Amino acid sequence: MNGASFTLNGRTGLTALLVWLAASLPAVAARVEGEVRLRGTPPPEVPVDLSNFPDCRSVRQEPLTTRHYVVGTNGGLANVFVFIREGLQGRSFPISTNEVVLDQYHCGFHPYMLGVQTGQVLRIKNSEPYMETVHAVALTNKGFNIAQPPHTSARFKFDKQEILLRIKCEIHPWEFAYVGVVEHPFFAVTDTNGVFRLPEGLPPGEYVLETVHQKLGKQSQVLQVKEGATPFLRFEYISPWKPQP
Numbered sequence: 285m286n287g288a289s290f291t292l293n294g295r296t297g298l299t300a301l302l303v304w305l306a307a308s309l310p311a312v313a314a315r316v317e318g319e320v321r322l323r324g325t326p327p328p329e330v331p332v333d334l335s336n337f338p339d340c341r342s343v344r345q346e347p348l349t350t351r352h353y354v355v356g357t358n359g360g361l362a363n364v365f366v367f368i369r370e371g372l373q374g375r376s377f378p379i380s381t382n383e384v385v386l387d388q389y390h391c392g393f394h395p396y397m398l399g400v401q402t403g404q405v406l407r408i409k410n411s412e413p414y415m416e417t418v419h420a421v422a423l424t425n426k427g428f429n430i431a432q433p434p435h436t437s438a439r440f441k442f443d444k445q446e447i448l449l450r451i452k453c454e455i456h457p458w459e460f461a462y463v464g465v466v467e468h469p470f471f472a473v474t475d476t477n478g479v480f481r482l483p484e485g486l487p488p489g490e491y492v493l494e495t496v497h498q499k500l501g502k503q504s505q506v507l508q509v510k511e512g513a514t515p516f517l518r519f520e521y522i523s524p525w526k527p528q529p
Contacts (some may be wrong), residue, residue, distance in 0.1 A: 315514045316482040320474050322361040324523030326353035332458045339414040340391040351396050352499050360478020363397040364497045365464040367471035371491030377468050379403040388416050393461035399471040409437040417454045495519050
């Protein structure tokens with residue numbers, strides 16, 4: 285055992301051995317999970333009129349609406365960006381080598397909400413059979429506005445944290461996507477049930493976890509992380525819509 289030797293002398297020796305073994309084991313990082321729910325009835329989505337867009341009508345037969353409030357049967361709120369806002373200052377983390385993909389198909393950007401680490405590659409694709417544009421409306425990063433021919437892709441990186449950066453198409457005005465650019469890897473997006481899971485590896489400590497919805501705004505909670513724990517946090521937004529009686 286790493287060159288160490290022990291002479292077990294009854295219970296005292298066994299206790300010392302167990303303490304030494306516990307101290308020798310690597311720390312087990314926590315896994316943070318949670319859910320975001322919407323209380324009340326979500327506002328109705330707005331239909332998109334495709335009358336003047338034959339290109340889009342050629343690939344989509346079903347009606348198209350906005351995607352502002354995607355709510356599951358259990359009230360879970362999708363497309364909420366979740367990230368560690370405070371507690372990691374001064375720490376550095378390797379930049380992921382995985383490309384994050386944002387695709388244009390079926391008359392929209394997919395996914396609608398996504399996250400990327402500063403310096404990580406964001407690959408934007410156009411899988412449509414017609415011309416699209418990609419306009420990154422950035423406040424702290426350098427924006428861009430490019431034309432994207434059919435079945436092509438382009439790669440971009442962002443150098444600064446920005447929550448949220450909006451990407452839109454100038455040809456099809458209903459097409460939006462939102463990107464959370466974060467300096468560390470501990471972020472997530474809620475799924476169709478409102479559930480999120482941060483990547484493993486968050487060191488023990490105290491943090492502030494923030495949720496961001498592009499219509500409903502921000503919420504935050506203090507997060508206490510202990511070795512090997514799996515804290516589960518719950519957030520709830522209130523619907524701004526009041527159905528008519």
